[in-house]
Amino acid sequence: MNHATRRGNATFGVLLVLIGVSIAILNAVAFHPGAGTQWTKRTEHVHTLEDGSDVRWTEHEAVSVKEGREMAALQQDAAPLLSRTAGLWGAAILTLCIFSFLLGDNPLYKAAEAIVVGASAAYWMVIGFWETIVPNLFAGLFPDWTRANFMPKLSAEASVDFLLLIPLALSVLLLLRLAPKIGWISRWPTAFIIGVFCGLRFISSLEADFLSQIGPTIKPLIVMGENGFDLESSFSNIVLVLGTLVCLVYFFFSVEHKGAVGKVARSGIWMLMITFGAAFGYTVMGRIALLAGRFEFLFDDWLWLIDPKDAHPAQVFLQTIAPMLT
Amino acid sequence: MMKRTIPMLLAMAAGIVMILAYFFPPLTPLQDKTTVWFNILAAVAFILGGGNLLKVHLKKVSDRREGWAYSMITLAAFVGVLAIGLFKIGVNPLDEFPDQRMAGDFRAEGSGFWYVYEYVFAPLTATIFSMLAFYVASAAFRAFRAKNLEAILLLGTAFVILLGRTAAGVFLTDFLPEEGMLANFRLENLTVWIMNNPVTAGNRAIMIGIALGTASVSLKILLGVDRSYLGGGD
Known part of the structure; x- marks a missing residue:
């Protein structure tokens, strides 16, 4: 692809996003007023502390537009929420930015991709911090401080576990990987991680993946049912048992795949091809389901052009198209 | 010694404790503690990943290398999400x-x-x-051009599975009876049979292969035969 074509594709990609957003704004103003709005039900919380001061906060629970309007009509506290509406529009624009890659690499796609990288790294760091480091390390080493600040439900009897100084020290050593001159010391915690993982997987893979796979494979090749010989079950068992065996022969590389072994190994390849074909079919289906989910987000939640969940009142698009189709 | 022998001994000790605890239940508390330590280190590894991301992208921005503006976006997203979460x-x-x-x-x-x-x-x-x-x-x-038997099998299975899991599959073979031998050839039934038999056979062989491979690699590491995880240098 030459430079001019790439530039053309990039322009098309950016145009796709801009046109999409323009249509959405036009749609929200002229055709489906309020499209993309997010409604919430509000609950006010007021608590009086021991010193007499009040602590207040508002909790928002998502409701559909239809439910929200019904609640508002009944004088209940439901209304559109600007921050969530802005969030939904932002999500829709980011979705279009990613889809623009279909027309070629472009700055908007690259920007969205950069956001994914940064946000993902921080996302998993935050999850690891609050769900593993705080309850397992901080709560064990500084129980009073952790209880006072982060985990009020932590048992008052929890005592300091000095053994946790070992993973704390190993954690510090692991982070030293970022320092080039003494980065080698991170081999110690890395070795610990690898050792534990090997020990865990050694047992679990033999128990769950090896032994438990062999047991259900030992099946009778001739099945006798209530009415005598059961052809269907026998054929299924033969395929299962022989199929597993021929695949295993294919994976056995200590003997050269020649002559009889070669022929058996070749039938193992056929069996594996069927397995990969099924895996491929499921992968395609999974991706198409995800794609349908994204289109539903764009056309239902954002633009209100369709309404499969009966969540908002606008169905003008379908009402117009349906008579044409029938 | 510090760079190779100690980490190797550490890996051996940690792994052998995990294996022995399976056979000697009194060692289970030690195994539980080691698992908690492992989880803590795995969480710290995410922090290490984040630190590395910061290092790489800050360098790219400071050097004004090609695409540095996208690195700025990555950094902004990273710092923003981190602050919001922490x-x-x-x-x-x-x-x-x-x-x-x-x-x-x-x-x-x-x-x-x-x-x-x-x-x-x-x-x-x-x-x-x-x-x-x-x-x-x-x-x-x-x-997947059907140029040989292997490709035909792969393509055919994917096609049957895709059709059999949708309404189209049911519609296409609706003319076949719902019971009896011919019912097995209805696409929805054929899909179930393929999944339960040949696909299960293939998956089992793959699982057995993976299990044996995992066990042998684990043993090699724990016995100090494979030291590739320690990297190069002394």
Whole structure:
């Protein structure tokens, strides 16, 4: 692809996003007023502390537009929420930015991709911090401080576990990987991680993946049912048992795949091809389901052009198209 | 000694404790403790990853290398999400502990981190994965030309599975009876049979192979035969 074509594709990609957003704004103003709005039900919380001061906060629970309007009509506290509406529009624009890659690499796609990288790294760091480091390390080493600040439900009897100084020290050593001159010391915690993982997987893979796979494979090749010989079950068992065996022969590389072994190994390849074909079919289906989910987000939640969940009142698009189709 | 022998002994000790605990139940508390330590280190590894990301992108920005503007966006997204998550921005306190804002659930609906997940992380990752639907279709068109028996089997199975799991499959073979031998050839039944028999056979062989491979690699590492994880140098 030459430079001019790439530039053309990039322009098309950016145009796709801009046109999409323009249509959405036009749609929200002229055709489906309020499209993309997010409604919430509000609950006010007021608590009086021991010193007499009040602590207040508002909790928002998502409701559909239809439910929200019904609640508002009944004088209940439901209304559109600007921050969530802005969030939904932002999500829709980011979705279009990613889809623009279909027309070629472009700055908007690259920007969205950069956001994914940064946000993902921080996302998993935050999850690891609050769900593993705080309850397992901080709560064990500084129980009073952790209880006072982060985990009020932590048992008052929890005592300091000095053994946790070992993973704390190993954690510090692991982070030293970022320092080039003494980065080698991170081999110690890395070795610990690898050792534990090997020990865990050694047992679990033999128990769950090896032994438990062999047991259900030992099946009778001739099945006798209530009415005598059961052809269907026998054929299924033969395929299962022989199929597993021929695949295993294919994976056995200590003997050269020649002559009889070669022929058996070749039938193992056929069996594996069927397995990969099924895996491929499921992968395609999974991706198409995800794609349908994204289109539903764009056309239902954002633009209100369709309404499969009966969540908002606008169905003008379908009402117009349906008579044409029938 | 410090760079190779000690880490190797550490790996051996940690791994052997995990294996022995399976056979000697009195060692289970030690195994549980080691597992907690392992989880802590795995979480710290995410921090290491984040630190590395910062290092790489800050260098790119400071050197004004090609694409440095995107690195700025990455850094902004990283720092923003990190601050929102670690400082629990937008998190409401728990009703039982109204004076402890930092005790609230950081993933609760309406919290800053919830916004990040709902409106940035989930839509972006789902869209990226969904785009594979387009590329997998074009790749399949190029790669799976039915030029030999293996390709025919792969393509045929994928086709049957795709049809059999949708309404189209039921519709196409609706003329076949619902009971008896011929019922097995209805696409929805054929799909189930393929999944339960030849696919299970293939998967089992793969699982057995993986299990044996994992066990042998684990043993090699724990016995000090394989030291590749220690990297090069002394």
